[in-house]
Amino acid sequence: xxxxxxxxxxxxxxxxxxxxxxxxxxxxxxxxxxxxxxxxxxxxxxxxxxxxxxxxxxxxxxxxxxxxxxxxxxxxxxxxxxxxxxxxxxxxxxxxxxxxxxxxxxxxxxxxxxxxxxxxxxxxxxxxxxxxxxxxxxxxxxxxxxxxxxxxxxxxxxxxxxxxxxxxxxxxxxxxxxxxxxxxxxxxxxxxxxxxxxxxxxxxxxxxxxxxxxxxxxxxxxxxxxxxxxxxxxxxxxxxxxxxxxxxxxxxxxxxxxxxxxxxxxxxxxxxxxxxxxxxxxxxxxxxxxx
Amino acid sequence: xxxxxxxxxxxxxxxxxxxxxxxxxxxxxxxxxxxxxxxxxxxxxxxxxxxxxxxxxxxxxxxxxxxxxxxxxxxxxxxxxxxxxxxxxxxxxxxxxxxxxxxxxxxxxxxxxxxxxxxxxxxxxxxxxxxxxxxxxxxxxxxxxxxxxxxxxxxxxxxxxxxxxxxxxxxxxxxxxxxxxxxxxxxxxxxxxxxxxxxxxxxxxxxxxxxxxxxxxxxxxxxxxxxxxxxxxxxxxxxxxxxxxxxxxxxxxxxxxxxxxxxxxxxxxxxxxxxxx
Numbered sequence: 001x002x003x004x005x006x007x008x009x010x011x012x013x014x015x016x017x018x019x020x021x022x023x024x025x026x027x028x029x030x031x032x033x034x035x036x037x038x039x040x041x042x043x044x045x046x047x048x049x050x051x052x053x054x055x056x057x058x059x060x061x062x063x064x065x066x067x068x069x070x071x072x073x074x075x076x077x078x079x080x081x082x083x084x085x086x087x088x089x090x091x092x093x094x095x096x097x098x099x100x101x102x103x104x105x106x107x108x109x110x111x112x113x114x115x116x117x118x119x120x121x122x123x124x125x126x127x128x129x130x131x132x133x134x135x136x137x138x139x140x141x142x143x144x145x146x147x148x149x150x151x152x153x154x155x156x157x158x159x160x161x162x163x164x165x166x167x168x169x170x171x172x173x174x175x176x177x178x179x180x181x182x183x184x185x186x187x188x189x190x191x192x193x194x195x196x197x198x199x200x201x202x203x204x205x206x207x208x209x210x211x212x213x214x215x216x217x218x219x220x221x222x223x224x225x226x227x228x229x230x231x232x233x234x235x236x237x238x239x240x241x242x243x244x245x246x247x248x249x250x251x252x253x254x255x256x257x258x259x260x261x262x263x264x265x266x267x268x269x270x271x272x273x274x275x276x277x278x279x280x281x282x283x284x285x286x287x288x289x290x291x
Numbered sequence: 292x293x294x295x296x297x298x299x300x301x302x303x304x305x306x307x308x309x310x311x312x313x314x315x316x317x318x319x320x321x322x323x324x325x326x327x328x329x330x331x332x333x334x335x336x337x338x339x340x341x342x343x344x345x346x347x348x349x350x351x352x353x354x355x356x357x358x359x360x361x362x363x364x365x366x367x368x369x370x371x372x373x374x375x376x377x378x379x380x381x382x383x384x385x386x387x388x389x390x391x392x393x394x395x396x397x398x399x400x401x402x403x404x405x406x407x408x409x410x411x412x413x414x415x416x417x418x419x420x421x422x423x424x425x426x427x428x429x430x431x432x433x434x435x436x437x438x439x440x441x442x443x444x445x446x447x448x449x450x451x452x453x454x455x456x457x458x459x460x461x462x463x464x465x466x467x468x469x470x471x472x473x474x475x476x477x478x479x480x481x482x483x484x485x486x487x488x489x490x491x492x493x494x495x496x497x498x499x500x501x502x503x504x505x506x507x508x509x510x511x512x513x514x515x516x517x518x519x520x521x522x523x524x525x526x527x528x529x530x531x532x533x534x535x536x537x538x539x540x541x542x543x544x545x546x547x548x549x550x551x552x553x554x555x556x557x558x559x560x561x562x563x564x565x566x567x568x
Contacts (some may be wrong), residue, residue, distance in 0.1 A: 004389050012386055012394075015382040016397070022419075027415070033414075085475060093312055095297075101301050111497075114499050115515070116311065120316045128327035130331065133330060133331035144329075215564050247408070247411075260414070270410075
């Protein structure tokens, strides 16, 4: 029994080191600096919760919260529904070309944000871009000149569209695996009892894949709210702060404005916000992980 | 009728997915003046394959070119993947086949890091890299991703399914614990290694924010950083054909790897989502 403990700890020791250096210490550092007036290159002084009260009163931070909330909620909701829909369509043994469909659907997932971001920049270009070309082909002349990434009301949705395109395939494949793992006998019994396809999906399939739905919801929420690249590539946070999401706010405050303490406080709030949401779903997630 | 709607929906979504790629490849072969035309010319009126050589080798980034960024990216992604394979199976073995107090709590703690956005801890992580003297060093891109909550969990799940009798038999034969891991367990982990390899490679290849934070000299830049310079630097309309050639080049390595390792990749996704032991 002693041996179990000794060698168990020996084998997991690298993970303890990584976990300490890459997560525990950074979080402690972030909390510490968030309570100081540290500016990069200058010694810091303890100022209590001043950074936090300043943040909550800072219209730029509120705008960042709003932009993050808008982009994340719309993108996650659309991605969730689209990916579930695609998975239902693909979950059919008689479907022809299902392998090709799967490969095409996963294609954006395996590529990187920056290379595809360059393409989407040109897609959204007014008058000359790909969308403009498609609108012009469809005879929608009024839409050709839309400044997708340069208009306050449109820019968040341009980013949402890019995120949907890039991530939906991943969750569709996960949902598909979930649907395939569901035992068929309940659905068959319900059909014998006269249930229609929608009733079967709503009352039998959906409850059975609930752990997967929670997994996709939490994963897509955490990864979407943490996204820096699509915004950086398409709008850089503009126009007029409309897409200045939390990761961009953090990055700018630290690496450009050098406000170490202030940016650390924003990082801590960002972390707590995401953690709060994740924990709200964590009990169910844990169940799906450890089953 | 229902089937027609089904195929129609799937084809429509596939087109939505593929059109940006088709346009990218088409533009990468065009003359600059043919890139942004209305109506869109899907077939380049004049083919210009030399765009690729120009995009790859033109030293337009203070003496460095996309090809040198690409070599950095390949190096980083490979070393990260190798380390991830070695470290995660090592740690995963400890979590899967040994019983000790606090084990499940620690595993849960490490897994819970997957619930936190990486971008929220970049500032303190940057300070740690500075303290370790790793700023502007490719190791700074490798170390944080060489062992993650996901990779530990993946390796553990694979190792759980190995029969413990095998390990006990080796112990009775007098093998020490390290020998058992290296000679008995590791060779049986082929599928886990392929899965860890492809997932880590794709993850490392697509990193952007972290290299942007820790790298400063263009000598060390990775491909996404180079690409973003193309997009944000002093670009003129005439350069779009080169952007698209560079973007196509950046998409090819992950695509090739994915096509070779599609099954391990999909198995990895299933394991991570808790669907598979």
